[in-house]
Amino acid sequence: MSLWDYVSSRRQQLLTDTYQQASLVFQCMVVATLVGIAVAVLAYRSERVARPVIATTVTVLTIPSYALLGLLIPVLGLGVPPSVAALVLYALLPIIRNAIAGLRGVDPGLVDAARGIGMNRLAQLAKVELPVAWPTVLGGIRVATQMSMGIAAVAAYASGPGLGNEIFSGISGLGSANALNQVLAGTIGIIVLALLFDAALVLLGRLTTSRGLRG
Numbered sequence: 001m002s003l004w005d006y007v008s009s010r011r012q013q014l015l016t017d018t019y020q021q022a023s024l025v026f027q028c029m030v031v032a033t034l035v036g037i038a039v040a041v042l043a044y045r046s047e048r049v050a051r052p053v054i055a056t057t058v059t060v061l062t063i064p065s066y067a068l069l070g071l072l073i074p075v076l077g078l079g080v081p082p083s084v085a086a087l088v089l090y091a092l093l094p095i096i097r098n099a100i101a102g103l104r105g106v107d108p109g110l111v112d113a114a115r116g117i118g119m120n121r122l123a124q125l126a127k128v129e130l131p132v133a134w135p136t137v138l139g140g141i142r143v144a145t146q147m148s149m150g151i152a153a154v155a156a157y158a159s160g161p162g163l164g165n166e167i168f169s170g171i172s173g174l175g176s177a178n179a180l181n182q183v184l185a186g187t188i189g190i191i192v193l194a195l196l197f198d199a200a201l202v203l204l205g206r207l208t209t210s211r212g213l214r215g
Contacts (some may be wrong), residue, residue: 006181014166018189021162024080024155025148025197028087032148033141035088036095040137041125044103045094054100057093065090065154073158083152083160090151091144098140102133131210138205142198149194153186163189 007014043050060068065086072082106129114124130137157166163186170182 001178001181003181003184006178009183010185014163014185014189016159017163017165017186018193019189020097020195021149021152021164024083024152024162025087025193026162028084028148028152029091029141029145031084031092032088032095033145036092036140036144037099037130037137039105040096040099041081046102050100054093054097057096061093065151066157069155069158078159080161083155083157086155086158087148087151091148092191094140094143094147095137096140098143099133099137102136103129104131105136135205138201138209142201143200145197146194149190149197150184152164153190163187163193 001009039053043053063071067091068086069082072085076082076085110132111124114128119127151166152162153161153164156162156168166182166186166189170179170184170186173179173182186192
């Protein structure tokens with residue numbers, strides 16, 4: 001059976017797996033982005049706070065995905081919970097690091113001007129610092145999204161949802177008639193999703209970044 005025939009015969013299941021993969025990555029990235037930006041806002045003004053925060057997220061990123069899932073399974077069980085936890089943990093480093101770098105890169109003159117017209121600390125952050133830092137933050141989100149797309153496939157090891165199930169099923173059945181088709185279908189689907197997500201983030205950047213800040 002050709003790859004095209006296999007995809008046609010398994011279309012409904014592949015569409016379900018694709019939707020689950022996209023949903024998992026999207027929701028985890030929303031959570032990781034909110035948490036990462038919040039942590040960066042609390043840490044960027046103090047090197048004593050920022051250094052251990054970044055060091056902790058770097059340490060998490062050095063743990064192989066299989067090992068991290070293996071550590072999470074006894075605590076969270078199988079399925080969605082360990083998959084979500086792993087994706088969020090891995091996504092935090094690029095988001096936090098870029099958010100801290102972006103906030104620290106804001107021209108102090110802009111902050112002083114905002115303070116001079118009566119903005120309080122929260123208004124300065126929301127109306128000046130975060131908008132100026134946003135392109136750098138978005139760069140971290142893009143990196144984290146691409147990482148998460150691949151790690152979501154590995155999460156099938158913990159019975160997580162998504163196209164990783166096709167890949168693992170094909171690998172476990174190597175030598176059977178459709179094993180290679182399963183691996184290829186899962187892999188190609190993940191690549192296509194990764195490209196679509198990245199294109200969406202590029203578009204989001206163009207829509208949410210002022211013209212003067214576009215690189």
